[in-house]
Each structure stands twice: as C-alpha cells, then as structure tokens.
Amino acid sequence: MRRLAPALTLGAAALIAVTGCGAQSTGTLGNVKLAAADAVQQSAQRAGEVTSYSADLVLDATGGEKGPGKIQGSVVYQSQPQLATDITLDTITFDGQNVPGGARAIFTGDTVYVKSQLLTKFAGATKPWLKASITDIDAEGQKGVRDLLDQARQFDLAGTVKLLTTSKDVKAVGTETVGGAETTHYSGTFPVAEAAQVIDPARQEQLKQQLSSVKDVKFDLWADAQSLPRKVTLSGAEHGATFNLTALFKGFNEPVTIAAPPAEQVGDLPKNPAPSGN
Known part of the structure; x- marks a missing residue:
C-alpha cells in the first residue's frame, strides 16, 4: 500500500492525535468574560463531556516530493453505549492520484469494517466490505493498513481540542456565526512537544515522530456560548510542504446510528495480502 504524502500524514496526525497559559485577550461565555487560555x-x-457528534472534515496538503494531496469527508462518533465511529472519506488524493470511490470505515469496539475499492483490489477480496479485529492485524504484514486504521480510530473531538490547551499565545480575535451558532474566534499556536504530553501516552511517540519537523502548529478555534467547539482549523509545514485542516462540528449529544454492514457484504481482511506492486 502506498504511503500518504508527508504533508497529508502530517495533517492527519495533527488532527487525530488527539493545560496551558496564554495571552490575556478575552472571549465570552454567556455573559461571563474569560481569558482566552x-x-x-x-x-x-x-468537548470531553460530549458523547456523540458529527463533523465535516477537509485536509489540504501542498508541496513536498509527493505533490498535492486532499482528504474530504465526514465523521459520526459515539462513546455510549459503546465506542463507535463511522468515517466516510469522499475524496482521497495523494501521490498526485485520486483513490477511486474514496473510502469508508466503521469501528465498533475492537472491530473495523472497511469499504475501499483500492483496499479490496489490494487484498484480492470478493466482497465490498472487509472486516478485521484491531488486535489481530499483524504488525508487519498489515502495517500500512494498521497505520491508517489507528489514525482513524483515534480521531476524537476531545483529543483535538486538548492539543490546543498547550498554547502560550492564544488570543480572542472576534465573533462569528458558525453553523448557525454565535461563536468566539480564538487563534494561536501550540508546541508539538508539549501537546504530545497531554494526549494518550500510547500515542505520544507516534505524534512526535509524525510531527518531528514541526515546532509549532497554528490553530483557530470557534467556540459557542456553551464553550462547545464548532470549528477548528490546524496548519503547519514540513520541509516546504504545508497542510491545512478544517473540522466543522455539529450534532452534539444527539442520537446517532452506527451499525456494522450486512453480514453478506462482509469478508475477512487477509492477514498477508499479496504485494500491490507500488
């Protein structure tokens, strides 16, 4: 399986890897003024109290040896009654090529269901959906698959916003309407080394490696009157390549339905698929 372009991987890591001091610019929570930090x-x-939400995501990457890349799609997430995520990627472009048909991944507990024309062809599968247990994916034979699944599985609203709390220069820059809600706009940067310390310890080394060439990541946060994050943007650079990621959040704590695909459409992911030749 081909590797994602460096800037694209960099942007995904900044989003999914996912308390500090800051400037004294203020925002508003109801009628109470708060320092930006x-x-x-x-x-x-x-964000940590939210049990379900949906999000629209766009990640653009430019420059670098692999050329431009783009990921665009949506996420539906729930933490109760069990952790589950449904990720649809309508557009996936890397190495200057489009991934035909995009991709979709459904996580329920420790099981992942993946629908991807590219992966189906790569694995020699006969059914549209492939199923695997995260714990059963071989560390070597399925490393490329596991890397992508780990990134998607670790995406969560709380982790994304938690990265921003390590900022030392955050400030309020105005008010805007986002998704029909009045929000306060905050802007700043967060240091990658410190941000790695506030995420899941099992993911700290992965974040440091993927963002090893970036000292600071620029962010913008739009929070509503209840302090819920309605929009987050992240941007950074690595050896002349750049990434810009935008996430729009909605449907906080609303009922969602995340279910496994029909059994007759599901096959098992081979443990050691044949090389793709790329």
Missing part, C-alpha cells in the same frame, strides 16, 4: 481550557472540558 481559560476559554480554550473550558472548550476542551466541554
């Missing part, structure tokens, strides 16, 4: 902390806390 405190407002970001409050937003991270509220």
Whole structure:
C-alpha cells in the first residue's frame, strides 16, 4: 500500500492525535468574560463531556516530493453505549492520484469494517466490505493498513481540542456565526512537544515522530456560548510542504446510528495480502 504524502500524514496526525497559559485577550461565555487560555481550557472540558457528534472534515496538503494531496469527508462518533465511529472519506488524493470511490470505515469496539475499492483490489477480496479485529492485524504484514486504521480510530473531538490547551499565545480575535451558532474566534499556536504530553501516552511517540519537523502548529478555534467547539482549523509545514485542516462540528449529544454492514457484504481482511506492486 502506498504511503500518504508527508504533508497529508502530517495533517492527519495533527488532527487525530488527539493545560496551558496564554495571552490575556478575552472571549465570552454567556455573559461571563474569560481569558482566552481559560476559554480554550473550558472548550476542551466541554468537548470531553460530549458523547456523540458529527463533523465535516477537509485536509489540504501542498508541496513536498509527493505533490498535492486532499482528504474530504465526514465523521459520526459515539462513546455510549459503546465506542463507535463511522468515517466516510469522499475524496482521497495523494501521490498526485485520486483513490477511486474514496473510502469508508466503521469501528465498533475492537472491530473495523472497511469499504475501499483500492483496499479490496489490494487484498484480492470478493466482497465490498472487509472486516478485521484491531488486535489481530499483524504488525508487519498489515502495517500500512494498521497505520491508517489507528489514525482513524483515534480521531476524537476531545483529543483535538486538548492539543490546543498547550498554547502560550492564544488570543480572542472576534465573533462569528458558525453553523448557525454565535461563536468566539480564538487563534494561536501550540508546541508539538508539549501537546504530545497531554494526549494518550500510547500515542505520544507516534505524534512526535509524525510531527518531528514541526515546532509549532497554528490553530483557530470557534467556540459557542456553551464553550462547545464548532470549528477548528490546524496548519503547519514540513520541509516546504504545508497542510491545512478544517473540522466543522455539529450534532452534539444527539442520537446517532452506527451499525456494522450486512453480514453478506462482509469478508475477512487477509492477514498477508499479496504485494500491490507500488
């Protein structure tokens, strides 16, 4: 399986890897003014209380040896009654090529179902969906698959916003309407080394490696009157390549339905698929 372009992987890592001091610019929570750093902390806390949401995502990468790349899609997430995520990627471009048909992944517990024309061809499968247990994926034979699944599986609203709490220069820059909600716009940067310390310890080394060439990541956060993050953007650079990621969040704590695909459409992911020749 081909590797994602460096800037594309960099952007995905910044999004999914996912408390600090800051400038004294203020935002507003209801009628209460908060220092910008405190407002970001409050937003991270509220994000951690969310049990379900949906999000629209766009990641653009430019420059670098592999050329431009883009990922565009949506996510539906729930933490109760069990952890489940449904990720649809309508557009996937890397190495200057489009992935035909995009991809979709459904995570329920420790099981992942993947629908991808490219992966189906690569694995020699006969059914549209492939199923695998995260714990059963071989560390060597399925490393490329596992890397992508780990990134998608670790995506969560709380982790994304928590990265921002390590900022030392965050400030409020105005108010805007996002998704029909009035929000306060905050802007700043967060240091990668410190951000790695606030995420899941099992993912710290992965984040450091993927963002090893980036000292600071620029971010913008739009939080509503309840401190819920309505929009987050992240951007950074690596050896002349850049990434820009935008996530729009909605449907907080609303009922969602995430179900496995029909059994007759599902086959098992081979443990050692034949080389793709790429």
